[in-house]
Amino acid sequence: MTTRKADVLIIGGGSIGLSCAYYLLKLGRKVTIVDSKEVAKGSSAGNAGHIVPSHIIPLAAPGIVPTALKWMLDPKNSPFGMKVSLDPKYISWLLQFALACNESNVQRAIPPLNSLGQLSAKNFAQMIAEEKFDCHYQEKGLLFLYKTEDAFAGGKHEADLMQKHGIPVDVLDKAALHQREPAAREDVIGGVHFTGDAHLNPALFLKLLADRVRAMGAEIFENTPVTGFDVADGKIRAVKTGAGDFEADQIVLAAGAWTPAVAHDLRLNIPVQSARGYSLTMSATKVMPSHALILGERRVAVSPLGNLLRLTGRLELSNLDTTVSTKHIAGIERAVREYIHLDEKLDIHETWAGLRPTTPDGMPIIGRSSRYRNLIFATGHAMLGLSLGPGTGQVVAEIVQGANPAFDLSPLRAERFW
Ligand SMILES: Cc1cc2nc3c(=O)[nH]c(=O)nc-3n(C[C@H](O)[C@H](O)[C@H](O)COP(=O)(O)OP(=O)(O)OC[C@H]3O[C@@H](n4cnc5c(N)ncnc54)[C@H](O)[C@@H]3O)c2cc1C
Missing domain, CATH: 3.50.50.60 (FAD/NAD(P)-binding domain)
Known part of the structure; x- marks a missing residue:
């Protein structure tokens, strides 16, 4: 050899x-x-292509375990799923994750996530400019859309916390939201816009x-x-x-x-536990969103990528398996139709699954x-x-x-x- x-x-x-x-x-x-x-x-x-220095709150945060369990009661629409396994490493990961879902973990995680996120965003901008990478990079922020007062209140609360850590954010009432994002459906009641974020075509x-x-x-x-x-x-x-x-x-x-x-x-x-997610990518629709979006209640991401539109969602604690689930792809599309105007018939180019390498904290x-x-x-x-x-x-x-x-x-x- x-x-x-x-x-x-x-x-x-x-x-x-x-x-x-x-x-x-x-x-x-x-x-x-x-x-x-x-x-x-x-x-x-095939991921959403979001560059998000605003994401400084770790996945392991207070309230996430009960929220995930509540979601699982509606398997057809749940943004979360988990495999059933008695593998000791998996059980130990779940326990470590549950124990980390507390305020002190959030406080511990914010400084490194903030520093790494800011450094990364700066490096993206510099690298893409220096190397002249043509990859639909857009510095237009990340816009969360909400349909219920409860979820909007939660979004505003998170926005407050992030603002205290220097993250630029605009909270938008219904009129301001519809002015900023004309692709939103009439019953979207407000939004939170993290204006320092960006997005690109990851492939x-x-x-x-x-x-x-x-x-x-x-x-x-x-x-x-x-x-x-x-x-x-x-x-x-x-x-x-x-x-x-x-x-x-x-x-x-x-x-x-x-x-x-x-x-x-x-x-x-x-x-590191794998957490599978899915995307579907289609030709640009008639009313293209002008921002990268997260649909607040549904936890689905929307990414305009030049002449393509990508919808991304689900987080499933899984094996190392990238089989695409048509059921969950359909669930993602259904969720997006609740928030933005999508053509009745979509010209789908690709469906995809990928694995997020997820730590317990x-x-x-x-x-x-x-x-x-x-x-x-x-x-x-x-x-x-x-x-x-x-x-x-x-x-x-x-x-x-x-x-x-x-x-x-x-x-x-x-x-x-x-
Ligand atoms: C649906 C979905 C949407 C997402 N959206 C976003 C987003 O908008 N923004 C964001 O920042 N992140 C997003 N992510 C997360 C992001 O995609 C992952 O965090 C990222 O891909 C991890 O990168 P990585 O290089 O660590 O791993 P990978 O990209 O998986 O690369 C690991 C590489 O290691 C190789 N490998 C495996 N085993 C071996 C071996 N034995 N020997 C040699 N090589 C090996 C693999 O072939 C692979 O190429 C999303 C993920 C999913 C699933």
Whole structure:
């Protein structure tokens, strides 16, 4: 078997792995990427494409468990689902998640999510301008639509909290909302507009990023799954793959929802649970929304992507399985029809499923491993793996270089779970 030498080896060429590659190459490092499938696809290509520095409240927050249970009483329309399994790792993840749904977890998560979100948004704008990426990037904010007073009140409450942390937001009454978003149906009663957010076509962006890192000199091995490791003296000596072994100075583990399976061979228990979601993408409709939207009560995302419209939704604690559910795709379309004007007949191009790599406390895992000195984690970004990509890429490159990272990364260390 061939043994190849690498400077920095990145396992996984999704949003996170490619962003790490880009910032490492900019610092003059040599980069090799191995991916079990194709790069630039992973769990991001069909996602909503929202770049959301406003999302500073973690998934594990007070009230989420009862809300999720209530949703599950209406399986046809529920934005949430979960597999039934007695796997001890799954049960332990659920318990850890339930225990983290408290105010102190929210307070702990806000500073790193805020810093990483702001850094990432700044890096997106800079990278897209510098590299001239044509990917329908729009700095038009993210608009939440509400149909009930209760949900609107909840939205305003969250907006208040976020404003206190410096997130720009406009609260819109019915008239202001309809003026700002003419695609909204008459019975939408108000909205909250996070004006610092943005959106883009994620498949186009990732393809351009992959092409760029190739052009900058990255070596990319596709259809090359990592199958094991040789370790000795607190170091990974070799990464084993179908294409032979790689000996690398530094290794970045960015395998998204597959991270626990890869880390298992290192005898590391990384509590990342996959959370499946779906999207459907169609030709532009007659009344295209002019903003990226979230439908407040239904938790469905809407993304105008140039001459395409994408609807995205559901969060299901799942196996590593990307089978598309036509039932849930239909549920997403039904929900969107309640909020915006959609053509009666849609010209659907693609239906898709992807896996969010979700941690029990709702924060990503970024940092150097305490067990293997040449291993760095970059995973667990859950619903924000596109949005937080370029920020993660920058701080991972800083860790590899031994430089001070842009902000305090200690709350994001994997060791918080052990
Ligand atoms: C419906 C839906 C909508 C979403 N909307 C948004 C959004 O609007 N904004 C946002 O920020 N995020 C969104 N997300 C979340 C986002 O898509 C994920 O957080 C993101 O894809 C995670 O990126 P990643 O690079 O960590 O993982 P991935 O993109 O999944 O990449 C992991 C890579 O690792 C590879 N791999 C797996 N196993 C191995 C192995 N053994 N060896 C080598 N390689 C391996 C895989 O092939 C894959 O290419 C959404 C997710 C879903 C499902």
